[in-house]
Amino acid sequence: MSEQVKSFIANNLPVVDAHLIHAIDNQDIVETLKKSMIYSLEAGGKRVRPMLLLAVLEEFGTPLEKGLDVACALEYIHTYSLIHDDLPAMDNDDLRRGKPTNHVVFGEATAILAGDALLTEAFRLIAASSDYSAEQKVELLQLLAESAGALGMVGGQLMDMEAEGKRVELEHLQTIHANKTGALLRFSILAGALLANADQRELQALTRYAEALGVLFQIQDDILDVTADSDQLGKTAGKDEAANKSTYPSLLTLEGALKERTQYHEQAIGALQTIEKADGLLKSFADYITFREN
Template identity: 50%
Template sequence: MLKTYLETSKQTIEQWLNTILKSPIPEYERLYESMNYSLLQGGKRIRPILTKAVLESMNMDASLYKEFLCALECIHTYSLVHDDLPAMDNDDYRRGNLTNHKVYGDGLAILAGDGLLTYAFQLCSENKTASANQKIKAIQCLATAAGPEGMVGGQAFDLLSEGKHIPLEELKVLHGGKTGALFNAAIELGLILSNAEKEKYTAYMTYANCLGLLFQITDDILDVTGTIEELGKTPGSDMRQDKSTYVSLLGLEGAQNEAHRVAQNAHSALSTLTDNTEILSAIIDYLMERTH
């Protein structure tokens, strides 16, 4: 069931993404081409799918809020474009294709990332269903997750930690920003747009925190165990850059055990809710079993 849900949701979200970036000015078309190059390359679309699943768990129609879901994917894609740059991770491949800067050059890749990030907030403002108050809360949620308190802060700490062997607690802080913040935002976005009761927030956000951590632990495991065909990028990049990871700190078996513990905590959080969280629960198991 989950496989079908993920595939149909991915197709729906990609149909929406295909319509959002059209250059209003002919002279800017190369920029929009660069933005679309990375935005439309595929990927799991797990973050907007999470928002969709939260909305649907409370019987909401996610299509009425598609601008927010697309905004989330724009922000995620911008982070990947910048993450791949020579000044950052210096990756040549992403999702099995050449990275943006390898096709369009460093300058245009930076601007494409900037464009995706800022356009995300324009998209949120253009939604016709959410109230003004919901838009303000949603934009604040996304901006906080993407900014120096969240993803940018985590990325900066990651950059400053290269070549160092940071302890586990600092690694959790790093990934709480770099990876976890946008997972949290994906869940919170669904809560904001569905006007969820405050009592539900604790359980959903505990789940979100666990999911972001689980994604990063399994990502670290895959960097060791995966292949370029499975990952769409060269495996072993963390080791080559001498980064601290859950595998380097805990060992492969220890990281796998930690993933199981975090997954169980995520399931426990959902078990306290009366909403239909079957899909959200299945996503936990999906992350545990993923190969890319």
């Protein structure tokens, strides 16, 4: 990780983490539900999506506080999706980031409700925010719902389930990822662009950047599953192969996946080069996502 990304995260992650928890803790929510919501939020993680959103603001010289509510909404949605994904009926995972998953600690029923509550809270937080105009809120809420719902993340999760144990074509694999993980990553960049008042040309370039980033995120995930060990990953390595899952390495060989990674990395960097002000921090973020080791 470059020094620039490292210090950006060091400066801003604690602010996001505090806001994430505070915005829930602050409310008069029934105890068990609140605990369950906060438990999964505190499980941490890299907060890639909030950091990307704030990085766009930073590059455009927009005060980062402006992005805080949307960044948290985004993380609520990411967190709810993990809680529901981990359920016995879905991926049946007992551990996430080294901690027992939500349903292991609170039971399945509470985990389902905590997920539902976090999803709903994401929309509430933006709608109730004092940092945006009504027009901005509507644009953000619509984009977030599109990215998170049947036409985005949830749709992608269903496609992913249906592809399980099957060998799928590369094109279909890309559609799955564009929805399952790409849509929310894309939102993080586009929400940043919206709040930073990016112009049409900048928005187009950032969209290209965001889409390449989404693919890079997945390729590197797939590569790490093959090349890293469980200690390094903080989760079980080799799971994709064990589950007979179609991945970039399984469809293209490891060498082919690395080549694909290079191409998308170039595409991400290339998109940024058309925006003068955005080829510092966002470039470093592309490097970080592409070459991260866990």
